[in-house]
Amino acid sequence: MSQTAKMDTHHISSSIPESQVLIIMTGGTICMQRSPSGFIPARDFQQTCLAKMPIFNDGSRPSVSMDVVVNAAGEKRKYASLRTPPSLYDRQVRYTVFEFEELLDSSSIDSKGWAEIAQTIYNNYTLFDAFVVLHGTDSLAYTCSALSFMLQNLGKPVILTGSQAPMLELQNDASDNLLGSLVVAGHFMIPEVCLYFNYKLFRGNRTTKVAASDFAAFDSPNAPPLAVTTSMRTQVNWDLVHRPTSIENFSIRTNLDTTNVACLRIFPGIKPEMVDAVLQLKGLRGLILETFGAGNAPGGRDNAMTNVLASAIQRGIVIINITQCLTGHVSPVYAPGMTLFRAGVVAGQDMTTEAALTKLAYLLALPDSTPESIARDMAIPLRGELTSHSQTVFRHPEGGLSERTTTLTALGYAIAKGDLEKVKDLLRGANNWVVNDSDYSGNTPVHIAAQSPSLEILRYFLLQGASVHLRNSAGRTPLFLAASASLTDHVVLLRKSGAHLHADERAVAEMQARRRPGIWALAGVGARTMKERDELDSRESLEDNEHSSSNAGWNRNVQAMAGSAPA
Numbered sequence: 314m315s316q317t318a319k320m321d322t323h324h325i326s327s328s329i330p331e332s333q334v335l336i337i338m339t340g341g342t343i344c345m346q347r348s349p350s351g352f353i354p355a356r357d358f359q360q361t362c363l364a365k366m367p368i369f370n371d372g373s374r375p376s377v378s379m380d381v382v383v384n385a386a387g388e389k390r391k392y393a394s395l396r397t398p399p400s401l402y403d404r405q406v407r408y409t410v411f412e413f414e415e416l417l418d419s420s421s422i423d424s425k426g427w428a429e430i431a432q433t434i435y436n437n438y439t440l441f442d443a444f445v446v447l448h449g450t451d452s453l454a455y456t457c458s459a460l461s462f463m464l465q466n467l468g469k470p471v472i473l474t475g476s477q478a479p480m481l482e483l484q485n486d487a488s489d490n491l492l493g494s495l496v497v498a499g500h501f502m503i504p505e506v507c508l509y510f511n512y513k514l515f516r517g518n519r520t521t522k523v524a525a526s527d528f529a530a531f532d533s534p535n536a537p538p539l540a541v542t543t544s545m546r547t548q549v550n551w552d553l554v555h556r557p558t559s560i561e562n563f564s565i566r567t568n569l570d571t572t573n574v575a576c577l578r579i580f581p582g583i584k585p586e587m588v589d590a591v592l593q594l595k596g597l598r599g600l601i602l603e604t605f606g607a608g609n610a611p612g613g614r615d616n617a618m619t620n621v622l623a624s625a626i627q628r629g630i631v632i633i634n635i636t637q638c639l640t641g642h643v644s645p646v647y648a649p650g651m652t653l654f655r656a657g658v659v660a661g662q663d664m665t666t667e668a669a670l671t672k673l674a675y676l677l678a679l680p681d682s683t684p685e686s687i688a689r690d691m692a693i694p695l696r697g698e699l700t701s702h703s704q705t706v707f708r709h710p711e712g713g714l715s716e717r718t719t720t721l722t723a724l725g726y727a728i729a730k731g732d733l734e735k736v737k738d739l740l741r742g743a744n745n746w747v748v749n750d751s752d753y754s755g756n757t758p759v760h761i762a763a764q765s766p767s768l769e770i771l772r773y774f775l776l777q778g779a780s781v782h783l784r785n786s787a788g789r790t791p792l793f794l795a796a797s798a799s800l801t802d803h804v805v806l807l808r809k810s811g812a813h814l815h816a817d818e819r820a821v822a823e824m825q826a827r828r829r830p831g832i833w834a835l836a837g838v839g840a841r842t843m844k845e846r847d848e849l850d851s852r853e854s855l856e857d858n859e860h861s862s863s864n865a866g867w868n869r870n871v872q873a874m875a876g877s878a879p880a
């Protein structure tokens with residue numbers, strides 16, 4: 314059995330009975346109905362479709378008191394939610410469908426729509442465990458790519474999907490695509506912008522639409538799928554999953570410069586004047602040039618084409634070379650490709666046009682960007698959108714279940730003892746996803762580090778891409794545990810890394826905050842001013858001196874979490 318097959322329950326703490334997912338409906342075929350003028354989007358998808366289908370509604374009528382959704386303008390409203398029946402992993406997914414005011418065929422979605430999606434995710438980030446975006450398929454790969462750049466330091470799953478046939482048609486791909494997306498979003502910590510379609514989960518910025526009507530509408534020609542659903546289970550390829558590795562909060566950037574970029578496909582006989590006409594467009598700052606094979610374009614008589622491109626580059630226009638082929642990458646192996654490269658055209662390697670265009674629009678809008686900085690950043694992966702060929706591919710031998718348990722137990726001891734060198738040593742010999750793996754009680758290494766003495770070990774795990782959002786079997790986040798252990802610096806570091814209390818923890822946290830308001834204010838319970846926080850902190854440190862025995866209890870807890878004490 315392969316490692317991924319063994320690991321399909323990885324990151325799932327089955328004793329957490331449900332996860333909460335926000336479904337953002339933008340339109341597309343999935344919600345369409347027939348009309349005299351062809352298929353058009355229809356409203357109230359949750360009630361007219363999902364509520365009537367047993368696979369999307371277990372009939373339990375969850376209470377609406379928790380179901381707050383914040384729209385892109387920041388207005389809060391209550392929406393009813395539904396629950397799926399329990400999955401094979403013994404978990405239900407509770408979800409709410411939030412519909413945009415205007416539902417669109419995705420051929421009309423542009424950067425305004427991308428900004429609305431990003432803003433809605435941002436406004437609801439701490440209220441939900443994951444996000445599913447329903448979208449038409451026509452421009453879905455563009456939206457996936459754009460969002461992958463717009464969502465910075467993303468720590469939760471964002472899965473886009475749609476369908477080729479509407480949910481209300483007798484034979485459709487809509488229910489499987491939505492159910493698969495909900496199950497992945499509600500069970501697996503894959504903190505990337507992904508596209509789920511026809512039983513495959515792809516990194517969104519690697520995808521392209523390859524079929525106008527087949528159910529297998531998308532492919533990711535230069536990157537294998539992150540996960541595949543087969544015979545009722547989802548096998549995740551954890552080695553491929555990207556995770557944020559900096560101590561920063563989740564943030565969004567919504568002002569892409571899509572109005573000053575263009576895309577031009579080279580064809581046999583294209584005249585340099587045509588290319589020049591595009592490059593002379595008023596305000597143009599960037600061009601995606603879709604070239605032949607490994608990045609070749611006709612030089613033109615007397616190198617006229619190359620001269621046109623070189624002079625545009627001198628005027629500050631960034632030109633990116635993307636291959637028209639579905640697979641493979643641009644490299645200057647042939648003379649025409651080398652000529653472009655020498656003229657200053659940037660090799661887009663194996664990026665799709667969708668990724669290159671949206672990345673260019675993102676980079677152009679960054680403050681202080683220059684043509685040089687953009688050219689540099691276009692050639693390096695920011696969100697796994699290209700395969701960097703200088704990157705060493707380093708694979709560890711596949712490890713079995715017992716090896717995994719041994720590594721986790723050894724990590725638990727090393728963390729509890731504050732032995733950073735040992736932790737580093739253990740991680741060097743393990744698969745990179747071990748940072749998010751959990752022991753029998755659902756504790757990841759970050760749960761243990763959040764209550765252990767060494768701040769440096771906690772920081773180390775965060776820099777290795779460990780998630781701050783996973784919950785243990787008791788439903789607790791690392792932030793909750795750090796605040797309960799009164800470890801102020803740990804709480805501050807976790808907060809800086811985007812951690813927040815889960816909605817299910819807030820009631821208990823608020824009770825704890827009555828006794829220790831300072832640390833819980835830092836953890837995010839109760840809005841406090843800095844002055845109030847300082848006062849609370851000094852009061853708590855006085856209390857700490859009075860209760861100095863609390864450390865012994867905390868040490869015992871850490872030992873218990875790490876397993877039985879070593880002889």
Ligand SMILES: NC(=O)C[C@H](N)C(=O)O
Pocket residue numbers: 340341342343417418419420448449450451452475476477478
């Ligand atoms: N299958 C689809 O969703 C196609 C539709 N025209 C759209 O992109 O909205």
